[in-house]
Amino acid sequence: MKFRTLSIHAGQQPDPSTGALATPVYFTSTFSYGTAEEGQARFAGQNPGYIYSRFANPTTAALEQKLAALEGADEALVVASGMAAVSAIMYALTNAGDEVAFIDPVYGGTDAFLRNTLTRAGVTLSRYSSDQDFAERVKANTKVVLFEPITNPTLKVIDTRIVVEAARKVGALVICDNTFLTPYLFRPLEIGADIVMHSGTKYLSGHGDIIAGIVAGRSELMQKIRTVALKHIGSPIGPQEAYLLQRGVKTLTLRMDAHIDNARKVADFLAAQPKVAKVYYPGHASHPGHQAIADTATGFGGMVAIDIEGGFAKAAVFLNNLHLFAQAVSLGDVESLACHPASTTHAAMTAEDRQRAGVSDNLVRLSIGVEDADDLIADLAQALAKL
Known part of the structure; x- marks a missing residue:
């Protein structure tokens, strides 16, 4: 079935x-x-029946079947948040002494988790x-590399393709956060990524x-x-959220x-x-990397970012005069949203790290909704006229 048909029918059967x-x-x-023997079999994984909603729930299971079909994956897992997904991936696939690589920038919460929490488990970061x-500097002992094909918020x-090729040379696992593009536009598993993840809060x-x-x-x-996600960390999604997703x-x-x-x-x-x-939009031919997205994805997404000279003060004037764009830190909603990443989504990064990643005080991120x-x-x- 084509993607649009799968998005409706995959994982869904009449009750x-x-x-x-x-x-x-x-x-x-x-x-x-029913019986003690049946309970023993289910806990041993010898019977596919349900036990406890932290482990599995029929509503969630139907959603996971749909998402696996859309990603072209063997399996999909739905958890309580995008950060729960990042945490479970890293705790499940790394051990003390392992090297984890990531390519700047990533979502601010991910950056903070890697630097402030994962390192406490004895993992080193590059x-x-x-x-x-x-590709030029990857370390031979790298266990996992995490990146976003279109980075948040720049x-x-x-x-x-470049990341996968370099990772294969050192035997590293490739984790792609595909929140901005969704499987409708880009399926990283088909290019060689090992794991794809999303904040399901957003476009999905x-x-x-x-x-x-x-x-x-x-x-x-x-x-x-x-x-790790369901039994050890304990971060399942609720059935109502699974239904809405x-x-x-x-x-x-x-x-x-x-x-x-x-x-x-x-x-x-x-x-x-x-x-x-400056305007940051991968759909413009002048945008660095435009051709890479054109070659591997079927669209450029719904995000736009701009630089307004004058730092936070000028950005605030612009943001505070928007009416249809709500000031909010999420994205991918049907409503248009706007934020100043350096003071919100990426505020936990040091000023030096933000500068290195390109998250300047001039940057404003726009999530373009479906209004006219x-x-x-x-x-x-x-709003620009007020500057």
């Missing part, structure tokens, strides 16, 4: 007891298994400035009403991650097409504005 077409929401913490930098392009949900994290990949890796995924293609179309129009408008010092593009452009124009 066997009632015939309900929509996947029921199973509000239960535990499941009866950060790289680009895919080429990683929209720098990281070529997955699309409506700003849940928190969720997604991990997908090969079975042997996913079983390790699933055990499944519903959101059904309209992913429709929403992403609208996000992409609006982002292109907004970026073209901003590129012509004298009060905008003319209205969004008018809102941006009147």
Whole structure:
């Protein structure tokens, strides 16, 4: 089936007891298994029945089947947040003494977890400035490399092909945070990534009403991650959130097409504005890495970033005069959102690290929603006029 069909039908079967077409929401913490022998078999993994909703829930299981199909993965796992996904991946796939690499920038929460929490488990870190930098300097003992193909918040392009090739030479696992592009536009597992993850809070949900994290990949890796995420860390998603995320995924293609179309129009408008010092948008042919995304993905996403000279003070004037764009730190909602990353999403980074990663005080990140593009452009124009 094509992607749009899969997004609706994968993982969804009429309920066997009632015939309900929509996947029921199973509000239960535990499941009866009848006999002691059956309980023993389920806990030993010899019987696929459900035991406890921290381990598995029928609503969540249907969602995971859908996401695995969309990613082209053996298995998918849904957890309580994007940060729960990052934590489970790293704790499951690394040990004390291992080397973890990441390519700047990554989401600020991920950066803080790697630097402040993972290192306490005895893992060492190396950060790289680009895919080429990683390819040239990757250490022989690197166990895992984490990157975003379009980085948050600078929209720098990281070529997955280069990262995979360099990682293979040293036997490192490749973890791709594909939140910005979604599997509709880009499927990193097909290029050789070992694990793909998302903040399901963003485009996959699309409506700003849940928190969720997604991990997908090969079975042997996913079983390790699933055990750590659900049994050890204990970060399952609730059945209500799983239901809402499944519903959101059904309209992913429709929403992403609208996000992409609006982002292109907004970026073209901003590129012509004298009060905008720079526009970051991978869909522009002049954007570094534009061709890499054009070669590997089917679209450029719905994110745009701009530089407004004058640092936080000038950025605040612009942000505070927006009306349709809500000031908020999330992204991927049907509503348009705007934020100043250096003082919000990436505030936990040191000033030196932000400068090195390109997260300047001039930078404003725009998540372009699905409103009418003319209205969004008018809102941006009147806010720029206040500068």
